[in-house]
Amino acid sequence: MRKFMIIAGAAVFTVAAAHAPSGAFFAEEGADGQYEVLSPWAEVDPIPLRGISPRVETLAGKKIGLFANFKRAARPIQAAVEKRLKERFPDSETSLFDSRLPNVTETETENKDKFAAWAKEMDAVVAAVGD
């Protein structure tokens, strides 16, 4: 009887081994049913950070840039902003930069120099992206 049980036990073990998935693909757990698992979240290389431009004390008498991207709502939004700026700060000046290339970073396009020159002339800038 004992011999039979040993043989039977060995047979069960053999069958189980034959059906066990090979290798570690199936994320074998530890003997205590625990998994030690790796993070999927990527590392990033630190990039140089820049502060934002100093603010002006008032918009009165200032040159305010209005940047509109290619989306259809951007220019009407800037028109609405401009209208209110003129109402509240009549001596302010506005200048529209109309970006027509779809989904681009303006400073990475052929308009880079034009954009930089425009931005340099502004005391403050409002950007509208139409979304």
Add this chain to the structure above:
Amino acid sequence: MLLANRGFVNDAHSAASGKGMPGVRVLGTSIACESTVAADIESGIDAVFDDIVAALTKPLTDEEKSPQIKTEKPPRIAFTGNYTEVNRFYYRKGWSDGLPITPPSPDAVAEMMQGTDLPANHVVAKIIPRMGKATIEKIAVNAVMAGALPTHMPVLVAAVEAITDAKTRFDTFEVSTGSWAPFLLINGPIRKEIHINCSSGALSPGNIANAAIGRALGLIVKNIGGARKGIEDMGTLGNPAKYTLVLGENEEESPWQPLHVDFGFSKKESTVTVFFPNRYAQTIPAQTNAQGVADSLAGMGPGSLSCLIVIPDHARILSSEGWSKKQVKDFIIKNAHSRNRRGGLLSDEDFIVVVAGGPGVWMGLLQSAGGFGNSFVTKKIEVPSNWDTLTGKYKNLVPSYVRY
């Protein structure tokens, strides 16, 4: 300062941080995205105009003046727990896609990396918007989570190279409100070696390769690129194809040369071709002769960019009546009702024709958008030196269905 629809404030902050300016002041408005309603715009600006003025005049904080670099070094081992605990931990961290994951243990990840000769720390690409480093190990972690096999690694490495190629305009499609999903078309011998389904129901669930490769890529985009749904990935309606959209061309049943050969690769090479559709449509031809099939393909209205999927039976009918693939494309260009996004007529570069699927009468269209300087991108799939051993290990991992 930046004005954006209030649902895009997080997205704007993430984008600014990714460009090295985390302090950019962002103001959310109630104005509908791409609004064409003047009253909506006027009232939306009225509601925030005082805040606009404040954003331009309120003195800067120290952090806004001189933001500090936060060097993030996530621990390699993220968690220890049982299967359920691991799944709940990953879900709560925002690292899963809602379905259970395979725990990415060090052993499982090591086995996954047998699918490439590249070292674990090799950076395949940096993925926007977070510019996360897609190392071989991180790709493998996400692949294990998705249930992929080590034999899928070569496709994933090539797919990461492909989606991050500037010509795909991934920067537009990855996080767009349009909910575009990466479509991977696999060509060459690897299709058979890793059991990519090219035939019946190829775009339906049921095959590890088609399911897990696309799922892994989705996790890679999320966890390495940092494009999280509703935070950076601003797809308005979403797209079930973001779970997976992987197809092999049915080269064995096609009368024409496969797509990758059209693109200059050898038939013996394996490739992945990528673009980002958000529309999948199917139809049947009014007539099943060659003219009827061609009319229906043109009638599906492929725009720029599109993939027309022709089933083997229809391809054979076309071929037997003398239609080459080029003639089919020329006919479509001449007769399709759609125009491309640039406003011009379709051109040969605007769409591809591939043979896939099984018995039946349906034809398919996957459609993206052109006009962004985007194009199809094809990358060669490089297999590791142990390829025969590796594929041998998994060659019998296929479903077998009982007849009832």
